[in-house]
Amino acid sequence: MDKPLGPRGWTGVLVAIVLIAVVVPVLNLLVPADSVFHLDDFYVSLAGKILCYAICALAMDLIWGYTGILSLGHGLFFALGGYAMGMYLMRQIGTDGQYRSEMPDFMVFLNWKEFPWHWALSDSFVAQMLLVVLVPGVLAFVFGWFAFRSRIKGVYFSIITQALTFAAMLLFFRNETGFGGNNGFTDFKRILGVPIDQQMKVLLFVLSGLVLVGFFLMSRFIVGSKAGRVLQAIRDAETRVMFSGYDPVKYKLAIWTLSAVMCGVAGALYVPQVGIINPGEMSPAASIEIAIWAAVGGRGTLIGPIVGAFFVNGAKSWFTVAFPEFWLFFLGALFIAVTLFLPNGLVGLWRKLMRRGKEGEA
Amino acid sequence: MTPDLMESGARARAAYDTRIAALTQGGGFGRPVADGEVVFTQGVALYLDAVTVSFDGFKALNALSLTIDVGELRCIIGPNGAGKTTMMDCITGKTRPDSGTISFGSNIDLLRLKEPQIAGIGIGRKFQKPTVYEPLTVWQNLELSLKADRGVAASLFHRLSGEQRDRLEELLVLIHLKDEAPRTAGLLSHGQKQWLEIGMLLAQDPKLLLLDEPVAGMTDEETERTAELFLTLEGRHSLVVVEHDMSFVAALTEGRKKVTVLHEGSVLAEGLLAEVQANEKVVEVYLGR
Numbered sequence: 019m020d021k022p023l024g025p026r027g028w029t030g031v032l033v034a035i036v037l038i039a040v041v042v043p044v045l046n047l048l049v050p051a052d053s054v055f056h057l058d059d060f061y062v063s064l065a066g067k068i069l070c071y072a073i074c075a076l077a078m079d080l081i082w083g084y085t086g087i088l089s090l091g092h093g094l095f096f097a098l099g100g101y102a103m104g105m106y107l108m109r110q111i112g113t114d115g116q117y118r119s120e121m122p123d124f125m126v127f128l129n130w131k132e133f134p135w136h137w138a139l140s141d142s143f144v145a146q147m148l149l150v151v152l153v154p155g156v157l158a159f160v161f162g163w164f165a166f167r168s169r170i171k172g173v174y175f176s177i178i179t180q181a182l183t184f185a186a187m188l189l190f191f192r193n194e195t196g197f198g199g200n201n202g203f204t205d206f207k208r209i210l211g212v213p214i215d216q217q218m219k220v221l222l223f224v225l226s227g228l229v230l231v232g233f234f235l236m237s238r239f240i241v242g243s244k245a246g247r248v249l250q251a252i253r254d255a256e257t258r259v260m261f262s263g264y265d266p267v268k269y270k271l272a273i274w275t276l277s278a279v280m281c282g283v284a285g286a287l288y289v290p291q292v293g294i295i296n297p298g299e300m301s302p303a304a305s306i307e308i309a310i311w312a313a314v315g316g317r318g319t320l321i322g323p324i325v326g327a328f329f330v331n332g333a334k335s336w337f338t339v340a341f342p343e344f345w346l347f348f349l350g351a352l353f354i355a356v357t358l359f360l361p362n363g364l365v366g367l368w369r370k371l372m373r374r375g376k377e378g379e380a
Numbered sequence: 381m382t383p384d385l386m387e388s389g390a391r392a393r394a395a396y397d398t399r400i401a402a403l404t405q406g407g408g409f410g411r412p413v414a415d416g417e418v419v420f421t422q423g424v425a426l427y428l429d430a431v432t433v434s435f436d437g438f439k440a441l442n443a444l445s446l447t448i449d450v451g452e453l454r455c456i457i458g459p460n461g462a463g464k465t466t467m468m469d470c471i472t473g474k475t476r477p478d479s480g481t482i483s484f485g486s487n488i489d490l491l492r493l494k495e496p497q498i499a500g501i502g503i504g505r506k507f508q509k510p511t512v513y514e515p516l517t518v519w520q521n522l523e524l525s526l527k528a529d530r531g532v533a534a535s536l537f538h539r540l541s542g543e544q545r546d547r548l549e550e551l552l553v554l555i556h557l558k559d560e561a562p563r564t565a566g567l568l569s570h571g572q573k574q575w576l577e578i579g580m581l582l583a584q585d586p587k588l589l590l591l592d593e594p595v596a597g598m599t600d601e602e603t604e605r606t607a608e609l610f611l612t613l614e615g616r617h618s619l620v621v622v623e624h625d626m627s628f629v630a631a632l633t634e635g636r637k638k639v640t641v642l643h644e645g646s647v648l649a650e651g652l653l654a655e656v657q658a659n660e661k662v663v664e665v666y667l668g669r
Contacts, residue, residue, distance in 0.1 A: 245535035247520055251513040258511040261472060262584060263499035264530050272532045 022238040031231060038069075038227030043220050059216055066223035066291045068331045073230050073284035075311040075323035076237060077277040082309065083317035084241055085273050086253030087171075091179030092281050093305035094186050095154035099282030100295040101190075102153055104203035105137060106146035107290060111207050123205070124198040134196040143210055150286040151279050158278030159271065166267045166274075171256075180302050187300035202296025203289075214290055226287045230324070233280055237320050240273075249273055250318075310349065314356050316363025325364055418485035418501055418587065425450045425588050425618035426471065431480030433466055433645075440466040441477065442645035448588070453614040455629045455653075456622045458642035459665060464622045465508065467642070468590050472505050473498045484588070500530065504586030508593050510573035514566030518557050518576060521565050522548050525580035548583070554609065555579035571598040578609070588618045595628050607631040629653060641665075 023031065042065070045057035074096055082088050108122040117126040121133070139145035161182065165175060193199040206214055240246050251259045252266045259266055289295045298304070307330075315326020330352070337345045360367050413419055426448040433441040441463045448454050458464055469475035471482060473495040482490045490498060499505075513521050526544055528534070540548075552558045555575040560568060565576060574594060581589055591610075595603045607628060610619060623629050633639055633653050641649040641662050649659045656662055 240536065243536050244524065244538040245532055247513075247516055247524055248535055250515060251524060254513055254515060255511050257474075257495075258507070258513070260495040261499050261505045262525050262580065263496050264524075265494075265496040268532050 022235055022242055027238075031235070034231055035228070038231070039224050043224060046220055047217065059219075062220060062223055063291060064331075064335055066219065066226055067288060068328055069223070069226040069230050070284040070288035070291070071308075071311065071331055072324045072327040073226075073233055073287075074281050074308045075315065075327040076230070076233055076320065077280035077284070078308050078312040079317060079320055079323040080237055080240070080249075080273055080280075081277040082312060083319070083323070084246065084253065085249045085270060087270065087274065088173075088176045088309060089179045089274075089277070090176045090302065090305050090309060091181075091183035092277070092308045093302075094179075094183035094300050095158060095278040095281035096285040096288070096304075096308075097186075097190075097295065097297070097299035098154045098157065099150045099285030100289040100299060101197055101203070101285075102146050102149040102282070103286035103289045104206075104295040105140040105197075106143055107206040107209065108203050109141045110209060110211070111205065114207055115205070122198070122203070124193075124201065125196075128193055136196060147286070150282050154278040154282030154285075155275055158275045162271045162274040163267075166270045180305065183300050183305050184302050187297045190297040190300060198296070200297060202294060202298075204294040204296075206290060206293055209290060214293075219291060222287060222291050226284075226291070229283060229287060233283075234320060234324070241320065245269065307349075310353050314352060314363055316360075316365035319363070319365045322363050322365035329364060413487060416501060417487075419487045420450045420485050420587070422486045423450050424448070424486055425452065425484070426620070427481075427483045427486075428467070428471075429481045431467075431470055431477045431482060433463075433470060433475060433477045439645050441470065441480075443480070444642075444646050446640065446647060448618055448620060450618055451615045453610065453619045453621065453632060453637060454640060455632055455637070456620060456640045456642060457624070457626075457629060457656075458648070461644075462642040463645040464642055465592060466645075468505060468592055468620075468622070471498075471590060472503060496530065499584065499586075502585075502587035503590065504581040504584045504588070505590045506574075506577050506581055506592055506594055508596065510570065510577050510597075512565045512568075512573050512576050512580065514564070516565055517562055518552070518565055518568070519548065519561045521576055522551055522579055522583050525583040527583070527585045551579050551583055554582070556605070571602045574598060575602070575606075578606070582613075586617065589613070589620070591619065591621045591623075593623055594621065595623065595625055603628055604631070 042057060042062060045055055046059065046062050049056045074092060078089065078092055111122065113120060115123045115126075117123055119126045121130065125133070133140070139149070165178065170178065189195055190197050190202075191200050197203070208214060209218065212218060241249070248259065248264055248269055251262075251264075252269060256266055285295075285299070311326040311330050312323040313326070314330055315324065316322025330349070333348070333352075334345060337348055341348075356363060362369070424447060426446070428444055428446040430443045430445055431441050432439065432443055444463065444467060446467075456464055456467075466475060470477050471490060473490065473493055476491065484490050484498075484501065484503065488501060490503075493501070513524065516524070523540065526548065528538065528544075549558075552561055555578060557568075557572060557576060557579065560572065565573065568576060574597065578591075578594060581591075594610075595606050598606065603625065610621065610632060611634075613619060621629075621632060623632075629639065630653060635652070635654070637652075638650060639653045639656050640647055641656055641659075643665050648665060649656050649662050651659075
């Protein structure tokens with residue numbers, strides 16, 4: 019077993035934690051708004067959102083970068099985690115909705131008199147937090163069990179995951195499904211009785227950052243273990259792995275389920291920060307974007323996809339303001355450029371430059 | 381019933397009980413077999429009977445029957461398309477035969493098991509094209525193959541014991557890759573990759589090794605060393621070697637071991653290399669007369 023991180027790595031983790039848990043909250047909440055050091059609320063919420071995306075990118079790296087299984091349906095797990103959180107948040111609105119009813123507005127609008135069966139536990143924070151983990155986890159496990167046992171691989175697997183998220187999106191679009199149809203959930207007011215104000219948003223930002231750091235360390239531990247090397251072996255020579263006595267199905271299923279759960283947690287952190295969840299998160303494009311973040315940052319590096327999520331989404335928030343029509347063209351061009359010229363992504367480029375720099379010194 | 385008859389009956393019963401007790405504890409004949417244990421007491425390592433495989437009507441294996449003894453080193457030769465690789469696929473669970481039986485030892489039906497299980501009970505396979513985990517180091521390649529719990533959780537928290545470390549060092553010396561241990565396997569030469577894969581096989585400590593053209597692409601010196609290595613394994617493991625290189629086969633058989641010739645999916649001839657080479661049918665198949 020390798021050590022998860024070297025001294026430089028631990029320093030990086032420490033800096034990240036201080037930045038997330040101390041610097042950002044202080045600059046946003048304590049520094050007065052007219053100071054040059056004040057961090058605008060907008061940037062906190064943007065960064066909080068991207069932290070959740072980065073968790074997805076990290077999850078994608080475990081399954082795609084290390085195990086060689088490209089999922090084009092990870093947005094589904096993200097959305098399911100988000101919906102599980104959203105249900106709880108809808109119940110927390112209480113009678114403060116438009117119709118002053120105990121029921122969420124969309125149910126009143128549909129003239130429903132009582133909660134559907136799948137809302138039975140929605141009033142309990144603990145139960146819904148369990149569902150955040152269990153719903154994506156169980157779905158991924160069952161789906162993966164059938165797919166991996168049938169030895170569905172490569173592009174076929176990717177297409178099926180894409181179809182899965184698309185089917186789920188259509189299902190969630192229907193009002194009868196009981197998740198607010200195409201409007202989804204919004205207008206959240208409280209978590210655990212505490213209003214969702216700027217302080218709560220900063221808290222959620224810090225929580226997202228710490229979860230990301232935690233998941234990152236966990237992923238480092240996994241890929242540094244013998245199990246991590248089995249995953250890489252499955253990626254490169256699956257038949258050899260089988261004839262060495264390992265059952266690839268078990269390994270794939272374990273990492274696939276873990277990856278889905280990570281996305282579910284990311285979704286649950288995302289929803290209260292952005293204040294909305296709708297079936298758009300399940301669109302095929304949303305899932306493809308996760309793969310793009312991982313590819314741009316550098317697959318099989320763990321840190322790369324996190325960098326990629328920040329780079330692409332940072333660029334997106336700037337581009338969609340400056341040149342709104344050209345964002346998708348830019349994204350496509352970026353993906354093509356990375357595929358052609360930077361097979362190891364931004365992190366690969368950085369490492370290459372560092373190596374060249376060192377050789378230059380010597 | 382007379383008393384002396386009863387006495388002799390009791391004596392016979394006591395003798396029987398002690399004999400059974402001795403057998404069940406001593407691990408000999410008459411001992412209950414543990415789950416998944418392979419029984420080799422009848423001297424047979426691998427037994428194929430009337431195995432037939434057809435792909436779209438083409439019979440890759442045609443009622444192939446073959447027996448490999450415990451500790452035997454058997455070379456299998458035959459022209460291209462004779463069914464040598466298909467035979468290995470069937471033994472290791474990659475291909476399911478249409479009919480026939482394949483058993484390992486005298487009690488394990490290989491047709492009921494999946495690839496990882498077959499590897500787990502002690503059948504190691506080397507592919508025709510050397511297959512190693514290229515991005516991993518030589519050391520890590522061997523470590524992954526080392527006999528250990530193959531479960532996910534066990535691998536996640538796995539740590540090499542001192543004993544296992546020694547075993548890996550020993551293997552590195554055996555396959556002449558001691559200095560390459562920290563190198564990435566993808567950077568090895570073709571011959572070295574072949575050696576590494578053989579080392580990975582040995583790390584699994586299999587009872588039966590299936591070697592598909594193990595010296596393809598090796599230099600003469602490497603080929604010679606490989607032959608030496610296989611000869612040291614004979615007796616401890618059963619080996620099935622599929623090879624085209626006749627001088628290598630000659631070195632392995634040492635003029636006294638059996639060679640099997642496959643042709644069109646069944647055994648054409650079996651015997652000493654010299655006998656087989658003199659066999660008219662074999663000459664005909666090879667030279668196409």
